[in-house]
Amino acid sequence: MVSSQHDRGQYLGGADGAPPPPPPGGYRGAQRMRVPAVPAAPVAVAAPRRPSPLGWTVLGAAILFALVLLVMWGAGATSAIYSLAVLALQLALVVAVVAALVNTRARTLGAVALAVALVVNVGTIGAASALAPGVSKLGPSDPKEDHWAAYPGIKGQSEDEILARPSLEQVEATADEVMAAIRDRLTEEYGFQWVRGRDGGTRSERNGYGGESMLVQYTSEVWSTTEPVRDHALKLAAMATIDEVLADYDFYGLVALNDPSTGFDPAYLERFYGSADPRTQSEWEWYSDDYPGPMRFYANVTDLTHDDGGRRAAREAQVAGTAEPVEGLRFSFLVPEVLSERDVDEFTTRMDDYPY
Incomplete structure (x- = not known):
């Protein structure tokens, strides 16, 4: 008889109830199963997609249409820009751009074409052409409007009023004389030396009817x-001396536009002069005129001691190409709406066509 307890003892291992470990070297005849290596499947790389011919076609059409509009703008052909043919071409271009945007392969080039069309189109170029001086108007011209666009005077000013003013030549001579007197006094009292900055010149005034007047605005050197x-x-002393010289020529007393006493809002003073305190301002601006005469006088002092750099850059750009220093005291005249003596005869003749 075999003892069941003895039988159980043959199979007890080091852990309760666990099977005994295999003998050293393993069981005879046992072989390790080898799993054959499976080669990795190659990853398919998609070839880059080339843009659709539709995209190139739409982009080329947008660029060509933009060039045509720019040529029309340069020629002043406002009426042609708003013609039915051009509007139809723009509509066709819009349809083509939309078609390119919904096409996956043409979408990128379609987006570029859309950007071109948004910048250069009938609306933007037509508006720019209409605003440019001297270009043709939309549709047929109005003879009455054309007549008044050639008005030689200025709307709201009579012929006698214009002829009673000093001529361009007279204000030029007065400006030269007054500025020479100011330079002499300031040199005598404070030892200032002078340099001529920006040159003077004239530009035509608008007549109030959409055209140019024969009157001009004069800006001195x-x-x-x-x-x-x-x-x-x-x-302050230099401005007081300038004021004395101006008084000798029947100008009103200088007004310090940069001073809080003028009543300007402090934010305004900070914006235009760098500070609301004249002691820390980067710019002083004083003004006088000979009302009811047309002459306006400006004296400025640029002092960048308290500038953070922004005003210096702007001032350097302003005087670029001239001998005028960035900082210093400077002055000049501005005289609007004056008529040259050599144009008086033509002016009076042309004014006969505009009876009041």
Whole structure:
């Protein structure tokens, strides 16, 4: 008889109830199963898709249409820009751009074509052409409007009023004389030396009827000190001397536009002059005129001691190409709506066509 307890003892291992470990070297005849290696399947790489011919076609059409509009703009052909044919071409281009945008392969080039069409189109170029001086108007011209566009005077001003003003030549001579007197006084009292900055010139005034008047706006040359003027007391003294010279020529007293006493909002002073305090301002601007005469006088002092850099850059750009220094005291005249003596005869003759 075999003991069941003995039988159980033959199979007890080091852990309760666990089967015994295999003998050293493993069981005879046992072989390790080898799993054959499976080669990795090659990853298919999609070839890059080439843009659709539709995209190139639409982009080329958009560029060509933009060039045509720019040529029309340069020629001043406003009426042609708004013609039925051009509007139809733009509509066709819009349809083509939409078709390109919904096409996956043409979408990128379609987006570029859309950008071109948004910048250069009938609306933008037509508006620019209509605003440019001297271009043709939309549709047939109005003879009455054309007649008044050639008005030689200025709307709201009578012929007698215009002829009673000093001529262009007279205000030029007065400006030269006054500025020479100012330079002499300031040199005598403060030792200032001078350099001529921006040149003077004229430009035509608008007549109020969509055209150019025979009257012009005169801007004198600018005279500036060769050195900066930074002392607060010296600035005030120099302006007082200028005021005395202007009084000798029947100009009104100088007004400090940069001073809080003018009543301007402090934010306005900070924006235009750098500060609401004249002692820390980057720019001073004083003004006078000979009302009811047309002459306007400006005296400025640029002192960048308290500037953070922004005004210096703007001032450097302003004086670029001239001998005018960035900082210093400077002055000039601005005279609007004056008539040259050599144009008086033509002016009076042409005014006969516009009886009031």
